[in-house]
Amino acid sequence: MDFFHTHVSLRAIELATETLKSTFLSEGKRVKEFEAALTKQLGVRNPVALNSGTSALHLALVLAGVGPGDEVILPAQTYVATGLAVLMQRATPVFADIDPETGNILPSSIAEKITPRTKAIMPVHWGGYPCNMDEINAIAAEHGLAVIEDAAHALGATYKGKPIGAISRFTAFSFQAIKHLTTGDGGALCCLEENDAGQARARRWFGIDRVRSEPCILGERVYDISDIGYKYHMNDLAAAVGLGNLEDFPQRLERRRQIGVRYRERLVDVPGLQLLRLDSDRTHAYWLFTVLVERREDFIRKLASHGIPTSVVHLRIDHNSVFGGLRNDLPGQAAFNESQVSMPIHETLGIAEIESVVGAIRAGW
Numbered sequence: 001m002d003f004f005h006t007h008v009s010l011r012a013i014e015l016a017t018e019t020l021k022s023t024f025l026s027e028g029k030r031v032k033e034f035e036a037a038l039t040k041q042l043g044v045r046n047p048v049a050l051n052s053g054t055s056a057l058h059l060a061l062v063l064a065g066v067g068p069g070d071e072v073i074l075p076a077q078t079y080v081a082t083g084l085a086v087l088m089q090r091a092t093p094v095f096a097d098i099d100p101e102t103g104n105i106l107p108s109s110i111a112e113k114i115t116p117r118t119k120a121i122m123p124v125h126w127g128g129y130p131c132n133m134d135e136i137n138a139i140a141a142e143h144g145l146a147v148i149e150d151a152a153h154a155l156g157a158t159y160k161g162k163p164i165g166a167i168s169r170f171t172a173f174s175f176q177a178i179k180h181l182t183t184g185d186g187g188a189l190c191c192l193e194e195n196d197a198g199q200a201r202a203r204r205w206f207g208i209d210r211v212r213s214e215p216c217i218l219g220e221r222v223y224d225i226s227d228i229g230y231k232y233h234m235n236d237l238a239a240a241v242g243l244g245n246l247e248d249f250p251q252r253l254e255r256r257r258q259i260g261v262r263y264r265e266r267l268v269d270v271p272g273l274q275l276l277r278l279d280s281d282r283t284h285a286y287w288l289f290t291v292l293v294e295r296r297e298d299f300i301r302k303l304a305s306h307g308i309p310t311s312v313v314h315l316r317i318d319h320n321s322v323f324g325g326l327r328n329d330l331p332g333q334a335a336f337n338e339s340q341v342s343m344p345i346h347e348t349l350g351i352a353e354i355e356s357v358v359g360a361i362r363a364g365w
């Protein structure tokens with residue numbers, strides 16, 4: 001049994017082959033088609049396709065005007081990419097506490113961490129379960145802060161009937177190899193405002209506005225770069241893989257949800273195991289199925305002895321010296337970090353495999 005499954009559909013192989021044969025591999029029509037398909041199929045707003053989720057987070061911080069000396073509030077329960085993107089702008093990551101029942105940032109803790117230097121809030125939808133976005137956006141509006149959702153785990157999730165990717169000023173997705181929609185490596189920055197999307201399109205390609213700059217007789221476009229740009233664009237080969245993989249994404253997401261429901265039904269009464277909270281106003285993308293367990297290492301060893309892989313995926317990031325070392329003012333984070341662990345959840349797992357996981361857990365550890 002695999003912990004992660006990298007899905008490459010037949011359609012993705014066909015489209016990638018076509019693209020390779022065309023020899024047009026840079027950013028072109030496939031990128032446009034992939035962006036249009038993301039909007040049409042998932043209802044996300046103005047997706048700008050990029051070469052990684054980290055690029056999406058960084059670009060959002062740039063467009064939000066975050067710079068040296070500014071503070072950005074984020075949870076420590078994430079991957080290092082979220083915090084490193086803040087450091088790339090020479091800004092300071094400020095870690096807020098999380099709700100130990102979900103792994104998501106606590107709006108009350110965000111409010112406590114705001115100072116006159118705060119510029120942005122980066123909530124992370126742990127495992128694909130949406131954060132309390134109404135509360136977070138209300139705090140941001142009150143203090144004039146940008147919200148940049150790190151939705152690396154949350155493609156396909158919804159909050160109060162809206163897709164993640166259509167709620168806050170910025171949302172960053174990742175299409176890295178082990179994500180539930182992959183382009184090999186890739187990402188997208190969704191923007192509520194057209195102006196941000198236009199800026200993101202220019203800045204993903206060195207800051208050159210390709211819509212408004214025509215090639216001249218000399219063979220180069222006529223342009224003037226006014227702000228620093230990056231080489232962050234997605235290429236057509238990656239976009240072809242993404243387009244092909246998007247076709248059966250709804251069915252694969254549905255399968256993950258069915259497995260999630262089954263795990264919850266079968267594990268609800270297991271002593272020493274606590275399911276995460278699931279509110280009825282949002283839907284989970286189930287990139288991960290995280291639970292809280294007592295004696296975590298025994299749990300991991302017991303499942304491994306049955307050939308079942310488990311993983312914490314990411315431990316809290318603040319312990320890294322680049323972020324200044326472990327904070328001791330985050331009690332929810334400390335509790336979650338001690339007992340969280342995730343189980344296999346992907347579309348290739350059949351009922352028999354799910355039952356073997358459940359059976360091994362129910363037998364105790």
Ligand SMILES: Cc1ncc(COP(=O)(O)O)c(C=O)c1O
Nearest residue numbers: 052053054078079081152174176
């Ligand atoms: C929470 C989170 N944010 C950001 C990223 C970065 O995404 P990418 O690997 O596409 O740069 C990841 C990647 O795994 C992640 O888990």
